[in-house]
Amino acid sequence: MDLVRYTLRRVLLSAFVVVGVAFLVFVVAQVVPSDPAALYAGPRPTAEQIAKARVTLDLDAPLPQRFVRFATAMGTGDFGVSYKSRRLISQDLAVYLPATLELALFSTLLALLMGIPAGVIAAARRGSWLDRMGSLGSILSVAMPTFFFAMLLQLVFSQWLGILPLSGRLSQQISISDPLPFVTGFNLIDGAIAGRLAVVLDALAHLILPALTLAAYPAGIAMRLTRAAMVEILARRHIIAARALGLSATRILFGHALPNAVGPALTVIGLSFAYALTGAVLVEIIFAWPGLGRYVSEAILSKDFPVIAATTLVVTLCYVVMNLVIDLTQTLVDPRVALT
């Protein structure tokens, strides 16, 4: 019952967050000292063109009325048209959002799979060379600048070893000569739907390097947090009790201690997912990844308000959902979370 109540409360709170962000986005757009009508009217507009754009964009209506119109449009997925390119924003998002989500989800998965087990092993072998190597690795992965790490990976795996592609989402043989039908925009899923294993593998190969780059930081932090929490938990009496009952070392580490210790690492990885949605501009540029980060950066530079608003809302939604998933995972791992 606690779990149901907790879930409902979290969903309700999340809805408030989304509405709040929508309101903020709208308010900020009113405050920014730039005239959307002038932008919409194109380069070097005449006064008449601007006046006409003002009517088209309905900028003279009262604020509350405009907010309601804005909110309903956002709610129905009608994000409007980019001031700059005059393209439908929903069309752009359909391409960029799946690309970004695919990368962010995959890198989050990598961070989980690398950081947490590494922290467990380091804690179990505290003081050994394994522990020291792990500490060194985590410090390096956190401290190394993203662009440098990205180029290092490209140099080693693409240039020297030649086993992974340099950049892009798919090889040109596929994307140009034999393109995938667009279903979800996730190449891994679309490839699987089309039943083309070669495409799935190709998409996976393209994912690895950018995902590794993005995963480095959260994995390093998660490793440190997991290690610290595990060291504390492993000294608890219930771990000694489990050993005295003859349980194997692996079962004690992963089955008994880890569920007690994994909370902080999950939180950090959840936060880093949000960062990967729009903050991964450098990674997207270096790996020629057509993602939201680049899309929104360009929109910000040209004050393309509808694009900024739409992206902000979509990212907020993704983040809120991800956060909800992480929180619910935590209550499944540690039932006491739902009680507080």
Add this chain to the structure above:
Amino acid sequence: MRCATVKGTSAVTLLDLQGLSVTIPSPAGPVRAVRSIDLRIAKGEIHGLIGESGCGKTMTGMALLGLTPAGAQVAARVFQFDGIDLSTSAAVLRGRRIALISQDPAAALNPVLTIGRQMDNVLRTHSPHSEADRRAGAVALLAATGLPDADKLMTSYPHQLSGGMQQRVVIAQALATGADFLIADEPTTALDVAVGAQVLALLRQLVADRGLTILMITHDMDVVAAVCDRATVLYAGLSVETGPASAILTCPRHPYAAALLAALPDAAPHGQRLAAIDGQIPPSTKPISGCAFAPRCPAAMTLCHTVSPPVRVQGDHLWACHLAEGAP
């Protein structure tokens, strides 16, 4: 002679421990957690291991389980369980033939796993049965410890149970290992008196029903009186007296055991101050010359401070003291 001579029994010895010592390195020099302990436990008996905190009773249990802290040196002249050398096989016997009933059940259970999961973790380690069989086994074991609604408990978390129920779950876990020798470390300390008495009765019954043997680590003479067949008194990491529980309770020979009994609230006549033992346990970092209890002993002689006391034997009641007749 106020005490009757007790005859030795001829039961099968399950645990034979002679001269056990556990030394733990520390920045302040080696800590002698256990200096020299003799312990002989017969099959089917509940053996009390009595002493105040810091006397080495829990560390003795950990040595039997092979769970002494990293770096600790464990040595013994004889260290045998059912004819098996524990100095090499403690890790193998742990959780198979020897299991621990941990003190403070709230801390001994994993807070984030259901009772069913924790029972199953033990059962799947020891038996090749199917999941359904293991589940049935877990429910049966929980029921055997007197827990009502064992089936419903399987999906509960430890924080949803009372202290007494938690202790029963801990006991069920120990039973789940299939071990025939249980080390019960202060099993009633965290419980209130009435619940503690129920748990002791349960242990007594399990010994009778399942042919278990229990080492009962305790500082509580009432626990010894309630369930123990025999007992060993520890002082400063040394076993100073061992014998039938009734003999130790009614007729303690070692001055320390006598002082412990005199310090019980019941022992003081109503309205009088409680008897306390003056002084402190010798620090575990220092070696001991003579009798460890000499500085606090009301009957100490010059000899006691320099010469180790001889072991006196009377039937199967043994104690180490320079006084030929024991405590005055």
